[in-house]
Amino acid sequence: MHAAERERRIFEALRPTGFVSYRDLEVMLAASPATIRRDLTRLEDGGQIVRVHGGAKLPEGEDTSGPRLMGTPFDQSITQNLSAKQAIGKAAAALCTPGEGVMIDGGTTTLQMCPHLDGLGLQVLTNSLHIVNALLPQTGTRILLPSGAVFREQNIILAPAGEESMPRFHAPRLFMGAAAIGLQGVMQADPVLVAAERRLIDRAEEVILLVDSSKFRSQSGTIVCGLDEIDMVITDSSVAPDTAQSLRDAGVKLVVV
Amino acid sequence: MHAAERERRIFEALRPTGFVSYRDLEVMLAASPATIRRDLTRLEDGGQIVRVHGGAKLPEGEDTSGPRLMGTPFDQSITQNLSAKQAIGKAAAALCTPGEGVMIDGGTTTLQMCPHLDGLGLQVLTNSLHIVNALLPQTGTRILLPSGAVFREQNIILAPAGEESMPRFHAPRLFMGAAAIGLQGVMQADPVLVAAERRLIDRAEEVILLVDSSKFRSQSGTIVCGLDEIDMVITDSSVAPDTAQSLRDAGVKLVVV
DNA sequence: TCATAGTTGATTGTTATTGATCGTTTACAA
DNA sequence: TTGTAAACGATCAATAACAATCAACTATGA
Structure with a gap:
């Protein structure tokens, strides 16, 4: 890896919170x-970053608008397969046409769509407070929320069963995350997430699943829906060829980034 | 976790109400x-926070040497009359009985109720994302939200006129803020806020207004409601005696803290 | 092919930060 | 007012991060 490439990645990591740890x-x-220290020293000499003990931060006045405080499980999850999730998020965002309305489910992978939605003038219906925080700085993006109670652990808004909670809103596409996916269907570990996603699926014309390749493994959990309800799966190139083929055989359009 | 990252989170936690508990x-x-104490001591030496027993708060008023995170008018407004607002918020919170449901309108004064609501096991219906962020760490407080679009400038959720947006919820009390109050009624500067507050007022049995004494002055704006719709006003001791008397004459119960 | 400049990785000793423990002080309630 | 529990400040050992030096590697040109 060359110095220019490393610099690019440093700024990429620096952007969300304004800080990267060593x-x-x-x-x-x-x-x-040693190389990392040299990179940081050079960038500091150029005034582009400020070095602090344990890492580096952006100089004062730079963009530090990032996500708010997040619980520890989410924090850990967000850095797992980060570059894969970023690529998947970018590909998913490319499916959106300017000005249209979309639904975005919560999750660390769908979250990576948000940086690429700026400027598209979308209307985004979401039940995830993380997505809300990520979209809040994008003044051109209209954010729509359902009514309901806030579930802290899952960081979503969910109304009691049977209660009308969605604003009158039509969206052609739903972008959804998952804990795991297999031939038996899409799984989530938490029943609350399942209930929330069912609400969204029932409203969607087309369901697009965003999963990094580590999600292609069997796992205990609740089945959200069968593969027949999934129109497209976007994943990274580490997916096993036979897994990919079996998904295609099941009638799912598979996009590998 | 590194010092820079911790500092960022401290300010993030400090931003909503101007106070974080240890x-x-x-x-x-x-x-x-020990580390947290060191962080707080260091930030206090830099004049960025003020340490108090049990936590830390933002320095009041003049934000000359303050942190750069005070970008929005809301952030500036938080530190104005901070201790008065904190006292008002505490008094308002004392009106809540454990386990009941209440409605809380957005605003820098109503926001100061939040630290004192912890442990009461309340159900709080609010349309303010600031209130949501402040209540999020309180695992015992249930947060309920209406559906609708996010209005960034006002930081609230508001559904289009005529659309049912509230979850089925009954609350005996509404705690409300205001831009100004006089004999002509309660005023807000922004029509969007007026619309949002009207929704809440129509649902409330009892309306309690939280205003620091600087709000007792005439100001141009939209009238939210007349004094006849206000049941109680909580304010600080700097209110002029004749102003207080005229409010009482208008049939409003006045609480001075 | 060889030489050389530029970059990288490993090792060293030094410094800064952290967490545990102590005794003391403060806030709150009876 | 007194008692109790929490918060506080100071100290010290362990750990992690740091800077400097030197060896190894890579790419380029003669």
Whole structure:
């Protein structure tokens, strides 16, 4: 990896929160401690970053508008397969046409769509507070929320069963995440998430699933829906060829990024 | 977790109400007591926060040397009359009985109720995302939201006129803020806020207004409601005696803290 | 092919930060 | 007012991060 590539990644990691830890960089850049220190020193000399003990941050006044405080499980999950999720999110965002309305389910993968939605002038219906926070700085994006109670652990809004909660809204596409996917269908670990996603699925014409390749494994959990309800799956290139083929055989359009 | 990252989170937690408890920080930062104390001491030496027993708060008023995170008018408004607003918020919170449901309107004064609601096991219906963020760490407080679009400038959720947006919910009390109050009624500067508050008022049995004494002045704006719809006003001791008397004459119960 | 400049990785000693423990002080309630 | 529990500040050992130095590698041109 070249210095220019490393610099690009450093800024990429720096953008969300305005801070990267030295340890994160060590993993992301796959470089030695000495190299990373040299990179940071050089960038600081150029005034582009400010070094602090344990990492680096953006200089004052730079964009630090990032997600708000997140619970620890979500925090850990967001960095797992990050680059794969970013690529998947970018590909999913490319499916949106300017000005249209879409639904976005919560999750660390769907969250990566948000940076690429800016400027499209979308109307986004979501039940995830994480998505709301990510979209809030995008003044051109209209955010629509259902009514209901806030479920902290899952960070979503969900109304009691049987209660009308959605604003009158029509969207051609739903972008959804999952804990796992297999021939038996789409799984979530939490029943609350299942209930929330069912609400969205019932409103959607087309369901697009965003899963990184680590999700193609059997796991205990609740089945959200069968593969017949999924129109498209977007995943990364680490997916096994036979898994990919069996999904195609099941009638799912598979996009590998 | 590194110092820079912790500082960022401290300000993030500080932003909603201008106060964070030591206990909240212990959970949020996942750091030892000693480290948190060191962080707070360092930030106080820099004049960025003020330490108090049990936590820390933003310095009041003049934001000359304050952190750069005070970009929006809302952030500036938080520190104005902060201690008065905190006292008003505490008094308002004391009106809530454990386990009941209440409605809380957005605003920098009503926001100060939130720290005192912890442990009451309330159900809170609000249309303000600021209130949601402030209540999110309180695992015992149930948060209910209406459906609708997010209005960024006002930081509230509001559905189009005529659309049913509230979950089925009954609350005996509405706690409301205002831009100004006089004999002609309660005023707000923004028509969107007026529409949102009208929704809440129509649902409320009892309307309690939280205003610091600087709000007792005439101001141009839209009238939200007349004094006849207000059951109680909570304000600070700097209110002029004749103003207080004229409110009482108008049939409003006045609480001075 | 060889030489050389530029970059990277490993090692060292040094410094900064952290967490545990102590005794003391403060806030709250009876 | 007194008692209790929590918060506070100071100290110290363990850990992690740091800077500097030197060896190894890569790419380019003669």
